[in-house]
Amino acid sequence: xxxxxxxxxxxxxxxxxxxxxxxxxxxxxxxxxxxxxxxxxxxxxxxxxxxxxxxxxxxxxxxxxxxxxxxxxxxxxxxxxxxxxxxxxxxxxxxxxxxxxxxxxxxxxxxxxxxxxxxxxxxxxxxxxxxxxxxxxxxxxxxxxxxxxxxxxxxxxxxxxxxxxxxxxxxxxxxxxxxxxxxxxxxxxxxxxxxxxxxxxxxxxxxxxxxxxxxxxxxxxxxxxxxxxxxxxxxxxxxxxxxxxxxxxxxxxxxxxxxxxxxxxxxxxxxxxxxxxxxxxxxxxxxxxxxxxxxxxxxxxxxxxxxxxxxxxxxxxxxxxxxxxxxxxxxxxxxxxxxxxxxxxxxxxxxxxxxxxxxxxxxxxxxxxxxxxxxxxxxxxxxxxxxxxxxxxxxxxxxxxxxxxxxxxxxxxxxxxxxxxxxxxxxxxxxxxxxxxxxxxxxxxxxxxxxxxxxxxxxxxxxxxxxxxxxxxxxxxxxxxxxxxxxxxxxxxxxxxxxxxxxxxx
Numbered sequence: 001x002x003x004x005x006x007x008x009x010x011x012x013x014x015x016x017x018x019x020x021x022x023x024x025x026x027x028x029x030x031x032x033x034x035x036x037x038x039x040x041x042x043x044x045x046x047x048x049x050x051x052x053x054x055x056x057x058x059x060x061x062x063x064x065x066x067x068x069x070x071x072x073x074x075x076x077x078x079x080x081x082x083x084x085x086x087x088x089x090x091x092x093x094x095x096x097x098x099x100x101x102x103x104x105x106x107x108x109x110x111x112x113x114x115x116x117x118x119x120x121x122x123x124x125x126x127x128x129x130x131x132x133x134x135x136x137x138x139x140x141x142x143x144x145x146x147x148x149x150x151x152x153x154x155x156x157x158x159x160x161x162x163x164x165x166x167x168x169x170x171x172x173x174x175x176x177x178x179x180x181x182x183x184x185x186x187x188x189x190x191x192x193x194x195x196x197x198x199x200x201x202x203x204x205x206x207x208x209x210x211x212x213x214x215x216x217x218x219x220x221x222x223x224x225x226x227x228x229x230x231x232x233x234x235x236x237x238x239x240x241x242x243x244x245x246x247x248x249x250x251x252x253x254x255x256x257x258x259x260x261x262x263x264x265x266x267x268x269x270x271x272x273x274x275x276x277x278x279x280x281x282x283x284x285x286x287x288x289x290x291x292x293x294x295x296x297x298x299x300x301x302x303x304x305x306x307x308x309x310x311x312x313x314x315x316x317x318x319x320x321x322x323x324x325x326x327x328x329x330x331x332x333x334x335x336x337x338x339x340x341x342x343x344x345x346x347x348x349x350x351x352x353x354x355x356x357x358x359x360x361x362x363x364x365x366x367x368x369x370x371x372x373x374x375x376x377x378x379x380x381x382x383x384x385x386x387x388x389x390x391x392x393x394x395x396x397x398x399x400x401x402x403x404x405x406x407x408x409x410x411x412x413x414x415x416x417x418x419x420x421x422x423x424x425x426x427x428x429x430x431x432x433x434x435x436x437x438x439x440x441x442x443x444x445x446x447x448x449x450x451x452x453x454x455x456x457x458x459x460x461x462x463x464x465x466x467x468x469x470x471x472x473x474x475x476x477x478x479x480x481x482x483x484x485x486x487x488x489x490x491x492x493x494x495x496x497x498x499x500x501x502x503x504x505x506x
Contacts, residue, residue: 003131010362019061023363026065027370030072041073041330059341060356064363070330071313075371078115078306084397086217091273091309093439094281096216098301105297109241109379114299115306116375122259122307123368126314129263144268146454147466151475153448156275158479171437178441181206188450201413210414211421215435217401218422241379251303262308266315273309278440280308321345
């Protein structure tokens with residue numbers, strides 16, 4: 001079945017009242033999951049799975065709802081990132097940097113609106129890419145083995161650590177600290193505990209969401225505690241709730257770049273929306289004419305990660321539906337759901353079950369429209385929260401942070417970990433050490449280690465095997481250039497290598 005005929009069949013199924021209702025419920029649940037810190041799409045989809053199967057719903061309807069939760073959570077994650085510097089889920093961490101800075105300038109409305117619009121544009125284009133580019137991208141993704149995945153993780157680390165802080169040295173130190181945190185827990189290869197110091201609570205390592213909430217949200221609360229609670233309220237005028245003409249001009253290419261980056265990274269195994277948002281932000285800053293303003297509240301810093309994390313969800317559906325290969329934890333749960341429904345993901349899925357395949361694809365078009373309609377009218381409501389005096393708002397932010405942290409694993413220990421990292425984040429701010437490299441390294445570290453060790457096992461300990469694989473070698477060269485090139489440029493210009501890169505972490 002050709003794509004046009006398949007999409008026509010898909011819309012016939014997706015536009016039925018029942019499937020529209022399932023898509024709407026999935027979008028609402030996904031948005032709520034994104035707003036609440038610490039839950040994330042993985043937990044949300046996992047919680048809904050038994051409900052769907054117990055209800056004995058049609059497989060197409062059930063998958064439409066689960067997919068809507070997946071990409072809907074990417075929409076909601078930006079809300080708390082922008083308003084209170086609390087990432088709703090991991091892929092919204094980069095949105096905190098410029099989104100919260102815009103909110104402090106009284107531009108929460110444009111930031112929220114741009115997040116919703118960027119998500120819609122990227123999500124829609126990603127579904128178009130899923131429809132047209134699935135076969136060639138699937139073949140490309142199959143070329144990524146342990147060597148290529150390890151090299152991709154190295155590129156992600158070197159790129160962001162170079163761009164996320166005021167000092168290259170400080171950013172690299174924070175990345176090293178994040179990598180160290182990622183080694184805590186049970187070794188995935190040998191099964192032995194590492195750096196747990198006899199504590200059973202550390203066997204699973206440090207949860208990414210707990211660390212992120214501490215370093216960003218709780219550290220912000222501690223910084224605010226040093227100031228007077230009677231400070232001026234952030235005013236957001238109704239006429240200033242939407243992006244200006246200058247904002248649209250600034251993001252005209254950002255949306256396209258971030259969408260392509262997110263979609264491509266989404267197709268790669270082990271990468272996912274979090275890596276996509278980090279990479280899109282880093283690349284956008286690299287190509288910007290005013291990179292020193294990133295982190296101080298530029299609209300591109302909101303549009304890039306939000307577009308990337310939504311297009312990554314569409315990219316993740318490519319290997320999932322056409323090969324049965326999940327590229328993220330959420331995609332792995334969706335794979336399990338498809339198998340339980342009685343279908344086998346792979347090249348024959350669209351041929352043997354065209355109603356299921358094209359129904360899900362078409363529903364993603366409809367779901368993105370639903371999310372835009374749901375989110376844009378709420379921009380004024382969310383922005384008006386900042387009009388509440390901070391003395392009243394502070395206790396609710398603290399409560400929201402504590403509940404979100406506890407909800408991750410239902411463990412009091414996580415709250416103490418979050419508070420500890422909050423204090424650490426507060427100290428880091430005092431000495432201008434960036435938090436973003438810590439978070440990125442904690443996400444990529446375990447993946448880097450696992451793929452690196454697998455690659456060495458396959459090559460029998462031959463480190464030069466990374467240079468034999470063309471994709472891996474190319475990625476490693478790019479990683480080296482991302483660190484060395486700026487230093488070489490400054491040496492040629494006669495400038496010292498420790499010239500600060502002005503990025504203010506909100």
